[in-house]
Amino acid sequence: MAVAEDYVELVADLLREEGEARSVDIARRMGVAQATVAATVTRLQRDGLVATKPYRGIFLTEAGQAxxxxxxxxxxxxxxxxxxxxxxxxxxxxxxxxxxxxxxxxxxxxxxxxxxxxxxxx
Amino acid sequence: MAVAEDYVELVADLLREEGEARSVDIARRMGVAQATVAATVTRLQRDGLVATKPYRGIFLTEAGQAxxxxxxxxxxxxxxxxxxxxxxxxxxxxxxxxxxxxxxxxxxxxxxxxxxxxxxxx
DNA sequence: AGCAGATATTAGCCTAGGCTATGTTTTGGA
DNA sequence: TCCAAAACATAGCCTAGGCTAATATCTGCT
CATH class of the missing domain: 1.10.60.10 (Iron dependent repressor, metal binding and dimerisation domain)
Structure with missing residues (x-):
């Protein structure tokens, strides 16, 4: 049962390691279904922690980076x-x-x- | 956000300290509404951890005591x-x-x- | 250029732990 | 004894994190 912060952390890791954070990778690394990632990302976005460009991966806002x-x-x-x-x-x-x-x-x-x-x- | 185990632990404490574990005391000690206690106790009962005698408090099963x-x-x-x-x-x-x-x-x-x-x- | 396979999204459902508001029972004290 | 206050129960709702199944979009390869 991962918590929002874990997702943010992982997005940061993926951006650093791979240059981009795609849902499919997040799902794989967290051992979770892609739909779960989508739902979580929606919450993170609502909370101003990430921004997404559809089909172009997930990015961290200032708050997310912090x-x-x-x-x-x-x-x-x-x-x-x-x-x-x-x-x-x-x-x-x-x-x-x-x-x-x-x-x-x-x-x-x-x-x-x-x-x-x-x-x-x- | 307490977890099932915390409730079981508290029931044990109350039984030891007070001789009985009433929902109202659980609610007070956990800082939670009585309805929340009722719902949790239902789950604990379903999982075989506690038994209740209505208006007579909550008791631990063997599994609950363990x-x-x-x-x-x-x-x-x-x-x-x-x-x-x-x-x-x-x-x-x-x-x-x-x-x-x-x-x-x-x-x-x-x-x-x-x-x-x-x-x-x- | 076009299609198959990869990726992303959406809909619908579940569980644990929370809440408030509204009944029911019980029980102690006048 | 009986009744009000205390305790308990129920209904209805919410959130975060999960799931599957079905749909949509994109991308790379032929």
Whole structure:
């Protein structure tokens, strides 16, 4: 069950990696039906996060880009944190997905502090 | 947005603390309308997690008790982990709620390992 | 140029969790 | 005892995320 932010994040990734974000790729990468992508994109558009040119892919608005880079930062912080705790990459990535939308700033800062301390020790 | 497991957990808490779990208390504690509790309880009953005696409160089935104690264990593990990371109690409790349903066993084990190591050091 | 296959859209349906408003039952206190 | 307040139930609606099936559009290849 992906959340809006995950879609935005993925659109950003696809734009960076492939140069364009097509629904078919989003569907494949998220393991979801194309119709689901269409519905979600409609919501994202309504919320001013993406713009679409029909049959020409999906683009991020300013707000969408801001959300994507914030999400990306959070995602990477959580993944690094999990890796440091000794999780394998796959689990770290998967669980970060589940966690990053549900923790407060305070907790993210605690993760960051932990990483900083760990680095000092190494 | 509470999830079924949260309701089961709360029913267990209420039964322990108050001796009975009434919808009105569930609604108050979860900050949710009574009608929402009624709907959720119907689902929990359908799924064999609780039984109700109308106007006599809600009870846990075997399966419900199993879920509740597993949830409780997870919850406490996550809270202890967050406290050890330096979070205040309120944040730890709140964020644990968000996290405990979204991490794998492997991650919970990593949390437990971390706590065990920390204890050795103290 | 035209058509087949890829891609996108639309319609219609589902589930979990929410809400308000409107009944019903129960129950405790005068 | 009986009745009002508290508790519970029901109806109707909403949203985010899912699905399938059917339709429309586009694009690349012959």
């Amino acid at each position: 959300m994507a880079s914030a999400a990306r930062e959070r995602h990477e912080l959580v993944v690094r944190f999990f890796l440091t705790l000794g999780l394998d990459r796959a689990t770290a990535e998967a669980d970060a997905e589940g966690v990053e939308h549900h923790v407060s700033e305070a907790t993210l800062e605690a993760f960051a502090r932990f990483l900083a301390e760990r680095k000092d020790m190494a | 879920m509740a104690s597993a949830a409780r264990e997870r919850h406490e593990l996550v809270v202890r982990f967050f406290l050890t990371l330096g979070l205040d109690r309120a944040t730890a409790e709140a964020d644990a709620e968000g996290v405990e349903h979204h991490v794998s066993e492997a991650t919970l084990e990593a949390f437990a390992r971390f706590l065990a190591e920390r204890k050795d050091m103290a």
